Amino acid sequence: MTERRPRDPDALIRRAGRRGNPDRDQHFLVDDRVLDRIPTYLPDDVDRSHLLEIGGGAGALTDRLLAVADRVTVVERDPDLAAFLREEFAAAVDEGRLTVVEGDALDVDLPDFSACVSNLPYGVSSEIAFRLLPEKKPLVLMFQQEFAERMAAESGTDEYGRLSVTAGHYADVEVVEHVPKEAFDPVPRVQSAVVRCTPRDPDYTVPDEQFFLDFVTACFTQRRKTMRNAVRNTAHISGLDDPDAVVDAADEALMSKRAGKVSPAEFAELAALAWEVGR
Structure with a gap:
């Protein structure tokens, strides 16, 4: 049996016929090594029956998720890229293994997913994260490094703040990989980091x-x-x-x-x- 080879991210961008647009918060992850590692940050015992991806872009991460999940739903707000994903992964769409939802992840109805793995659009990463965290599902998300470190910060550190307490209310949050800006095309101005959120109840109670x-x-x-x-x-x-x-x-x-x-x-x-x- 021939081993499946992941799609080349640069070739996907060429087939999509467009580059990422920083003005639209589009920075495509093109480093194969990072792309291959991201799905592995899901805990071994996590239910992979239905993975959610927000911001599919040209499909490099979508391709990796299809290799490890029974089903994938990808939300993509760019209509041209959504159409490309349906064409590029037509076989998976026909098999019912891939659903492409065209729209803004802050507005669309999210499916009943088992876990979420995404390279988030940084301009709305906070809003998306706090839409996902209350779902209490495992999350592996790419953020700006500064944002990621504030999410995972402990009290008493310089990075600790509202974001740390709020994220920690829903999950154990840890930075699992720092990603250089050169891993993206076009290259953003900031470094990035991958965060893993493992849902759990807090060790305190609140009245509301x-x-x-x-x-x-x-x-x-x-x-x-x-x-x-x-x-x-x-x-x-x-x-x-x-x-x-x-x-x-x-x-x-x-x-x-x-x-x-x-x-x-x-x-x-x-x-x-x-x-x-x-x-």
Whole structure:
């Protein structure tokens, strides 16, 4: 039996008849070694029955995903590239193994996927990530390196912030590979990184998930202030009616910290108190 060879990414771009357009946030991943490694970052026991890819481009990663999955759904907002993917992978489409959805990943109805592996459009990577994370499915996603490191940051580090707490609320987040900008065509201005998100429940409880996330966001808008001042100054963001009641009831040592030093569990404890006495 002849071993299947992955499609060459440069040849795919030539057949597609177009280059990536930085103005449209199109940077095609063309490094074969990186492309081959990305699917391997899915945990061994992950359900590969239906993989989701957002931003299919010319199909280099799509090709690799079809080699490891029963079915793949790819979302591509560029109508010409969506048409190319259907033509290039016509056999997989005919077999029911590939579905190409033309549209914006922030607007289209996502299928009931088992895991997502994507080289995301960087301009909307945050919005897409936070559409995917609440689905609580395994994710392997390419981001700008700075964004990736903030997602995975621990409390007390310079990179730790709202993004770290919010992503960590849904999953264990780890940077699994740094990718040089030369791996893309056209070459972007920034370095990139691959992030693996393994869903799990947090080790704390919150009375209301949206309130907790809004509360964290509010506090980090004043990360240089003590939590005492941050809670008082951001009631219009967190939705508190009586922030002073929260400050008065909270632990003094916690309220003397700045947001960057507050762990997710401490944020949850304070958010629960705010939910009880501050609304």
